[in-house]
Amino acid sequence: MIILEQGRYLLYAAMSCPFAHRVRMVRLLQADQLEDVIDLNFVTGQSAEEGFHFSGVPEPLFQAPSLKQVYHQANPDYVGRFTVPLLVDRTTRKMVDNESMDLAISLIKTTQDDKSALDLLPEGAEALARDLSDKVTTAVYKYLFNPDPTAKQEVKKDLWAQFDHYEDLLGKQDHLMGSTLSLPDLVLWATLIRYDNVYARQFGIEGKSLHKDYPNLKRFARRIWNMPSKSKSGITLGEDANLPEIIRTYWQSGNLAPKAGNDPTSPPPETLPVL
Numbered sequence: 283m284i285i286l287e288q289g290r291y292l293l294y295a296a297m298s299c300p301f302a303h304r305v306r307m308v309r310l311l312q313a314d315q316l317e318d319v320i321d322l323n324f325v326t327g328q329s330a331e332e333g334f335h336f337s338g339v340p341e342p343l344f345q346a347p348s349l350k351q352v353y354h355q356a357n358p359d360y361v362g363r364f365t366v367p368l369l370v371d372r373t374t375r376k377m378v379d380n381e382s383m384d385l386a387i388s389l390i391k392t393t394q395d396d397k398s399a400l401d402l403l404p405e406g407a408e409a410l411a412r413d414l415s416d417k418v419t420t421a422v423y424k425y426l427f428n429p430d431p432t433a434k435q436e437v438k439k440d441l442w443a444q445f446d447h448y449e450d451l452l453g454k455q456d457h458l459m460g461s462t463l464s465l466p467d468l469v470l471w472a473t474l475i476r477y478d479n480v481y482a483r484q485f486g487i488e489g490k491s492l493h494k495d496y497p498n499l500k501r502f503a504r505r506i507w508n509m510p511s512k513s514k515s516g517i518t519l520g521e522d523a524n525l526p527e528i529i530r531t532y533w534q535s536g537n538l539a540p541k542a543g544n545d546p547t548s549p550p551p552e553t554l555p556v557l
């Protein structure tokens with residue numbers, strides 16, 4: 283349950299993270315209700331030993347140097363990975379939730395009484411969003427982290443089968459649930475915009491590109507890219523995504539880049555067109 287009170291929450295996020303991205307997108311699309319209620323705090327680096335940390339500017343709630351320490355403060359009993367997104371209640375200084383899909387749904391439900399709010403969760407949308415999260419968002423990490431080349435090929439085949447299915451569907455309709463934007467669109471979009479530059483190129487899921495092989499997915503991605511948010515800044519979803527920062531972060535990530543055979547100390551490759 284989210285309380286619509288100014289400055290009440292802090293959302294810890296990473297610009298690069300597609301899971302945190304879906305929560306940020308809901309916040310932006312319902313910004314007239316949520317922008318002043320949830321402040322964002324971005325992690326600025328990730329190391330193999332410490333995980334996500336905040337370099338330079340101190341983290342505002344606990345003055346913690348790392349996300350791990352925020353977790354320790356906000357939930358001393360927490361066991362698990364120290365992941366983004368993480369929502370913390372500033373008043374109680376306690377963790378609210380760190381599951382992106384639950385957070386996104388909870389934010390949508392909090393704002394849906396307002397008649398001007400987008401209906402991001404029509405019937406069936408939650409199930410489709412969860413399915414996409416499992417078969418698309420997570421698939422690229424299953425590919426990256428699986429050491430077995432045969433298993434990697436299986437993951438790639440299944441992922442492309444998903445893309446083929448949605449390519450077909452989006453040839454017939456503008457959005458996954460029909461004619462209007464909903465949560466599954468946001469989930470799929472967060473992977474699509476990262477696909478060519480990060481997942482294909484940096485994670486090594488080579489062979490197909492959104493730009494060249496999936497015209498309907500590309501059109502869909504462009505439509506959402508240009509979608510205005512309700513933020514006071516007037517930013518579009520595409521501008522907010524900050525693709526150059528996403529590409530750079532993955533490239534320099536001490537965890538991911540060497541696994542994919544990249545040299546994180548060299549400059550990231552030039553950005554390929556996505557849309």
Ligand SMILES: N[C@@H](CCC(=O)N[C@@H](CS)C(=O)NCC(=O)O)C(=O)O
Pocket residue numbers: 296298299300301302333363364365366367380381382383
């Ligand atoms: N179940 C989480 C997963 C989020 C997740 O895996 N986030 C990644 C970044 S994209 C993370 O924080 N990784 C850090 C780690 O595993 O230590 C969710 O959907 O919210």
